[in-house]
Amino acid sequence: MSTGFQAVQWNRAKIVYDITLAAGVTLYIGGYMALARALAAPGKMPGWDDLRIQAFGSCAFFMISLILAIGPLARLNPRLLPLLYNRRHFGLFAFCIAAMHGYFVVDWFALRGALPDFWGEITTAANYSKFIGITIKPLGMVALLIFFVMAATSHDYWLSVLTPPFWKALHMPVYAAYGLIIMHVALGLMQHDYSPAIPLILGATSGLVALLHILSGLKERTTDAGLAPDQDGWIAVGPPDSISDKRAKIVAAPGGERIAVFRDGARIGAVSNLCAHQNGPVGEGEIIDGCITCPWHGWQYRLEDGRSPPPFKEELATYRVRLREGRIEVHAEPLPPGTPASLVVPA
Amino acid sequence: MRRGHRKAHLLIWPLLAAALLVGVAMALALRPPPEKTAMPAQHGQVLT
Numbered sequence: 200m201s202t203g204f205q206a207v208q209w210n211r212a213k214i215v216y217d218i219t220l221a222a223g224v225t226l227y228i229g230g231y232m233a234l235a236r237a238l239a240a241p242g243k244m245p246g247w248d249d250l251r252i253q254a255f256g257s258c259a260f261f262m263i264s265l266i267l268a269i270g271p272l273a274r275l276n277p278r279l280l281p282l283l284y285n286r287r288h289f290g291l292f293a294f295c296i297a298a299m300h301g302y303f304v305v306d307w308f309a310l311r312g313a314l315p316d317f318w319g320e321i322t323t324a325a326n327y328s329k330f331i332g333i334t335i336k337p338l339g340m341v342a343l344l345i346f347f348v349m350a351a352t353s354h355d356y357w358l359s360v361l362t363p364p365f366w367k368a369l370h371m372p373v374y375a376a377y378g379l380i381i382m383h384v385a386l387g388l389m390q391h392d393y394s395p396a397i398p399l400i401l402g403a404t405s406g407l408v409a410l411l412h413i414l415s416g417l418k419e420r421t422t423d424a425g426l427a428p429d430q431d432g433w434i435a436v437g438p439p440d441s442i443s444d445k446r447a448k449i450v451a452a453p454g455g456e457r458i459a460v461f462r463d464g465a466r467i468g469a470v471s472n473l474c475a476h477q478n479g480p481v482g483e484g485e486i487i488d489g490c491i492t493c494p495w496h497g498w499q500y501r502l503e504d505g506r507s508p509p510p511f512k513e514e515l516a517t518y519r520v521r522l523r524e525g526r527i528e529v530h531a532e533p534l535p536p537g538t539p540a541s542l543v544v545p546a
Numbered sequence: 547m548r549r550g551h552r553k554a555h556l557l558i559w560p561l562l563a564a565a566l567l568v569g570v571a572m573a574l575a576l577r578p579p580p581e582k583t584a585m586p587a588q589h590g591q592v593l594t
Binding site for chain 1: 551552563565574
């Protein structure tokens with residue numbers, strides 16, 4: 200969290216994350232180019248200008264696949280949450296690698312004095328009227344444009360200006376971009392290179408990403424089914440000790456947003472499960488230093504009123520809680536953000 | 547994530563997976579046999 204906006208709020212975790220990323224990308228690209236040349240048949244050595252296109256392109260594909268897999272992986276296994284922490288840097292890195300791939304393609308034509316051919320290929324209408332043989336460059340260019348918009352608006356400043364729902368909506372075309380990349384490879388490289396590895400890698404990687412999203416979505420559906428409130432709008436949560444200390448139990452009314460019911464010792468409080476930062480699942484976080492801490496980026500809120508501790512000004516909607524016949528109940532109607540509503544239960 | 551966002555995800559991914567499966571399968575099934583691939587050089591194509 201920060202009271203103002205900085206380009207990057209560096210800390211040890213981010214530095215380690217970024218160094219690991221840079222090392223991984225360097226190893227992949229260097230390894231790809233060295234291996235491709237080492238394995239080439241004698242007299243058929245691929246040129247560096249071809250290899251760098253392939254190395255950067257395939258690297259960007261794997262990076263984007265991994266970025267898309269991080270979200271569902273973290274939802275399926277909370278131990279993988281640290282991967283999510285600095286995913287935006289991962290995305291920016293992937294955009295740069297994809298942009299380099301695009302630059303090398305243009306440079307390939309420039310080196311041969313064939314830039315008019317490049318322009319002609321992407322501007323000839325007939326190249327778009329067929330499936331096999333369609334010009335694949337615009338597929339990659341549109342995907343790159345989507346990644347550019349995402350990269351350009353990735354900073355918290357834009358998240359704040361655009362508001363989390365709009366920002367999320369602006370970033371949703373990443374799925375279309377992923378589809379475009381896969382077709383860019385299937386209708387491009389796969390049409391010239393008959394190695395079975397290409398369709399296998401393409402299918403396995405994208406299939407795994409899709410499967411992870413579908414599985415995590417199905418897992419979420421159970422919680423979203425919700426618990427029917429009683430006539431007065433109260434939802435049964437369970438005995439106080441059914442909520443682990445410093446953790447939350449997440450409930451929802453049918454059709455309503457999720458509510459995180461936290462326990463900190465004897466104090467019970469309920470807040471919206473949507474973090475004010477990126478709508479992260481605060482209920483999957485824990486209470487650290489007396490504050491509810493979002494597992495995504497560490498934004499913090501007080502249990503008693505859902506407000507961030509000074510000097511921060513973020514607030515979460517809170518919910519009334521009560522102890523009835525030994526069970527905690529939460530009211531389905533949210534209170535205005537920052538309204539004190541917690542309860543201390545007798546030991 | 548909001549409920550609507552989760553619903554959208556649950557709808558998008560099966561559709562995207564099905565569309566890509568069809569697209570890649572068609573690209574694989576309809577590609578010309580190797581002996582008919584003599585084409586002008588294109589970027590990204592290893593000239594072997």
